[in-house]
Amino acid sequence: MSWEHEMAAVADSWELLAAAAANHAHACRVIALATTSDVGPKVRSLVLRQCEPDLRSLICYTDIRSDKVSQIRQWPSAELLAYEPSERLQVRARGRLRVVSRGALWRQAWVQLSERQRGEYCRTITATDVDLGADSVARARRNFAVLQLQVKHLDVLQIGRAGHQRVQARWSRGAWLAKWALP
Ligand SMILES: Cc1cc2nc3c(=O)[nH]c(=O)nc-3n(C[C@H](O)[C@H](O)[C@H](O)COP(=O)(O)O)c2cc1C
Numbered sequence: 001m002s003w004e005h006e007m008a009a010v011a012d013s014w015e016l017l018a019a020a021a022a023n024h025a026h027a028c029r030v031i032a033l034a035t036t037s038d039v040g041p042k043v044r045s046l047v048l049r050q051c052e053p054d055l056r057s058l059i060c061y062t063d064i065r066s067d068k069v070s071q072i073r074q075w076p077s078a079e080l081l082a083y084e085p086s087e088r089l090q091v092r093a094r095g096r097l098r099v100v101s102r103g104a105l106w107r108q109a110w111v112q113l114s115e116r117q118r119g120e121y122c123r124t125i126t127a128t129d130v131d132l133g134a135d136s137v138a139r140a141r142r143n144f145a146v147l148q149l150q151v152k153h154l155d156v157l158q159i160g161r162a163g164h165q166r167v168q169a170r171w172s173r174g175a176w177l178a179k180w181a182l183p
Contacts, residue, residue: 001087001158002165006178009156009167013091014053016084021051021059028082028091033060033147035068035097036075042068046147048082049109056151056171058093061109063121064101064145072097072147080149088159093151100146109146118144155181 003009020028034043050059058080062068072078078097083090100106121140154169154176169178 001089002160002162003158003167006167006169006180007176009158009165010154010169010176010178012089013093013154013156014051016087016089016091017048017058017082017093018051018053020082021048027086028084031060032081033068033097034079034081035071036077037067037071042071044068048080056095058149058151059105059109060147060149061113062145062147064099064143069099069145072099078149090157090159092153092155093149094153094155095149095151098148098150100148101144105148106144106146110141110144113144154178 001012003012016028020026020031023029029048030045031048032043033046034041036042046060046062048058049061051057076096076098077094079092079094081090081092118137118140121143122136152171155166156169157164157166164183166181166183167178168181169176171177
């Protein structure tokens with residue numbers, strides 16, 4: 001992989017993220033999400049569930065009871081990292097992260113979950129073997145949340161044998177502005 005133009009790096013980044021969200025076995029299906037907390041930075045693995053390049057939207061699912069939810073509500077700035085080892089391509093996507101727990105986007109995600117996935121959202125520490133009766137389904141619905149990152153900055157690095165290429169891009173007035181960067 002080698003880019004002749006900065007915008008090719010932007011296009012490749014979105015292509016990679018869209019492929020990862022669409023394919024369970026993709027090398028970038030599990031991303032790292034970094035946020036801020038009262039004790040400093042926090043980073044954790046999450047499954048990338050949806051990618052809409054035109055909306056600059058990246059979506060993961062989480063449990064509303066997790067620490068990250070209150071942290072994100074207080075400090076919504078976040079960075080997502082994906083690394084594709086065969087292309088040696090690192091994509092960092094930064095922007096504002098939203099916790100969505102109602103509305104069309106949330107409903108659309110909820111209906112696509114399998115029963116097993118729904119069960120994850122009504123677990124408690126003491127009761128791990130959850131039977132999905134009406135009460136537990138209602139509890140799982142309350143605990144299920146969508147995390148939506150609206151990307152404003154991209155930092156793309158390709159580790160090439162003949163040299164590295166790095167591009168930084170920012171969304172400005174309806175378009176990506178991209179420039180070569182070093183190191
Ligand atoms: C491979 C892998 C995939 C994971 N996927 C998710 C996920 O999609 N959503 C999620 O909330 N946590 C996921 N986790 C768990 C998180 O990494 C993290 O431990 C948990 O969400 C609690 O994080 P917090 O304390 O920052 O809220 C995953 C962990 C691993 C190892």
